[in-house]
Amino acid sequence: MAYGIPDTRTDAATFGTESFYASIGRAFVTMCAVVPVLFLIEAIDVGIGAGTLDMAGGILPHHLAGLDGVLFSPFLHAGWDHLYGNAVPLILLGTFALAGGARRFLWSTFVIMLVSGLGVWFIGDPNTVVVGASGVIFGYLGLLFARGFVERSWWNFGVALFIGLLYWYQLFNILPTDQRISWQGHLLGLVGGFLAAILFRRRS
Template structure:
């Protein structure tokens, strides 16, 4: 199943590297993602003010029904300032390029990434843990950009994904099982969810118009 998104002329131009609509779309996406980060910092301030109780209340607690709401809330929560700082810059980077591809499918893709990654953590995560953080969404956006490059034959998206991968290659091992206190399940499932979102919410290529062929009646003869 694929949900296609019809393109206007401006939408199509916004996906072509080097055009004015492309740079305008990228600029708007960057400003939007930069506006998201202060919200995350505000949430962290509130969490510290209540001694971290927001993390427990809104985090994913695997296998527990009362921890299921964390699927929606956990990406907005972080386990301290270092955790938030570590997620802030990559979230701006990958989020900007993901959002520049279109706001509507960005929203749907984000929801799908949160759902698959969060539910996966709830199902197979450590039941003695509380999982918070936006890293599952970040890996989801990375998977989205890589898969979108192949699905939509966009060298631009592949180039962006490769560039970000080079910047944060040392983090990619976090999609594998580890003894470190990180949710590798959320990272791996987020990456896969992003690839799925790229396929489901791919941009349809406009069909080439066929020439009209008809008899005399077509021309009113």
């Protein structure tokens, strides 16, 4: 007698299933563990001299010395207010992005960091140092939004729409406005999220 074994990966992606809620729960716990690491890094930066790590690991547009910031800058923030502003949306969006699978979450994050970071390095203001996780946050927003279409996953689309409505005022930060805001990182992070959704879409 043959028994059918459910595909847990597919089941976890199906809204309303037990596996779906379990994957959301695991992802939420993981993201809640990641954010305190960012607070620890900021505490170390303050302890050794506020801005020291930002200068060492931030993106310095057009300068080869600041190219390593593509990898390090998302973990750094320009003060506690900057970090507090990023913490909640990072947990929310990161949870749903991670719930779609750990491997493609990591690859998607890498693509988002690369597109956003390199874009900032190429077109950013050379007289600035760019730090912060907001490029990745916008990337996760774009990732979830695009997954709704490329995977016909309406819960991903719904989550992106809901969080976009919660933080609608932040969406204006993809436009050239305040010089202290890296709109380039936000806009290109969003583009990186779209690209990652296509590259790492779930195959049916």
